[in-house]
Amino acid sequence: MDLSDFEADNSVSCRLASEIPDICKSEDCCLGIDEAGRGPVLGPMVYGICFCPVSRKEALKGLKVADSKTLTEPERENLFQKLDEAKDFVGWALQILSPNTISTSMLQRTKYNLNALSHDAAIGLVQYALDSGVQLKEVFVDTVGPAEKYEQKLSQRFPGLEVTVRPKADSLFPIVSAASICAKVARDHAVKGWNFTEDLGDLDSDYGSGYPNDPKTKAWLLKYLDPVFGFPQFVRFSWSTAQTLIDGKCAQVHWDDDDEDGEKAAAKQNNTSMLSFFSPTAGSTAPNPTYQSHRFFTERRLLSLDSL
Template identity: 75%
Template sequence: MDLSEFEKDNSGSCRLVSAIPAACRSEECSLGIDEAGRGPVLGPMVYGTCFCPLSKQQQLEELKVADSKTLTEKEREKLFAKLDEAKDFIGWALQVLSPNVISTSMQQRTKYNLNALSHDAAIGLIQYTLDSGVRVKEVYVDTVGPAEKYEAKLKERFPGLEVTVRPKADSLFPIVSAASICAKVARDHAVQSWKFVEDLGDVNLDYGSGYPNDPKTKDWLENNVDPVFGYPQFVRFSWSTAQTILDSRAVPVHWDDEDEDGNKKDMPSVLSYFQRKTEDPKVQPHRFFTERKLVSLVNL
């Protein structure tokens, strides 16, 4: 799998796509969506979609696709090669979300959690497929959060599609299994060939699976934290695993607008400048204002 487009700037988000089969533009299709790398503290999260004509479902099943988590890395590579070779009736697209995008999204002032980020990635892939001329009829999605709410959200966004959201959809629907394989292979490649933009010197690259409960990952996080700069962008610094180490090993930061307990100091609201004065001010306003009957208002 060619990740060169993502590797040009692995601090952002990138979409990788296959060619669109002609059959997918002329026949009604099913589309599946799944992700890889939701839980790890290291590396990107990848959302994947696969689509193929309804008339080709049997051929898809004959490829013996399965939930990527039940397969070895070698098996996933072989199956992805088969999916990629079936260019006449199978297409795929990937949305690669870097650790930096995930962390900065989750820690921005306006709440944007991982579920919302995941939903938007899935919606973006469905919209891309439709915009590419694929005649999507059925959509199958592995759930993120309550399946009923997610399904209702997608049906509202895409009222012309038959949407099914289920837990463990990657083990129920072959088209979702295919999407799962594409996403997992892309994430594996991204993690294994990660290019650090930071000058880390002779850093140990044996960081394990990237999951918080992996002893190798824990050791790598403990040994590669900088007391001032924290972690490279390979790490999701919004994860509690990384945050705990930063709190104990890195230099603390105190913001001027917070008190010792981390609470914001009492500061007047901007709205206070628009409130009507209930008492006569000690200093009378200039006659320019009184002659024109200009006063302060509560609301504009």
């Protein structure tokens, strides 16, 4: 699998795809969606689709595709090769979500959680297939969140398609199994061939499974945690495992905005009206004595006036 487009800049997301078989543009097709790497704290998450004509479902089944989690790495590689060679009736596409994309999305001011990110990746791939001329009729999806709500969301977004969302769809529908294999092989290749832009010296590539509860992964995270710059972009710094290490091991940073946020929180807690900050108390021409001016005003010797 050629990931050179992603490897050229692994800080951003990337879409890869096979050629679209001509038969997929003239016959009704089924499409499966699955992902790889949702849980790890290291590396990208990859969403994959695979599609073929409905009339060729048995031929796809004959390739012996199965849920990628039940296969060894050599078995997955072999099956992906078979899928890629069946280009006369099978097509695939991938959306590789970089760790940096995942983290910045989840930590932006307007919350964008992993489920929403996953849904949008899946929707984008289905739209890509449609825009590429694939004559889609059926879509099968491994669920993210409640299956019924996800199915309803996809059905509303694509009213002309028959959408089926099921837990463990990768073990129920061969077309989803095929998508699972494509996604898993791509993630394995991306992780193994990761291009570290940071200078990490003599890099230790033994980081375990990449899951937060893996002792090897935890040890790797601790080893490559910089007290000022944090983690390399291979790490999803929005994960609680990474956040805990940053909070406990990295240099503390104080922002001026923190003071303002604290003052606003205190005012809210005391149920003090903002108007009272600018109004003199009864019998006094001075500002409300319970109000402590922000240092912006005191440092500049600015006073509140009730008349000109």
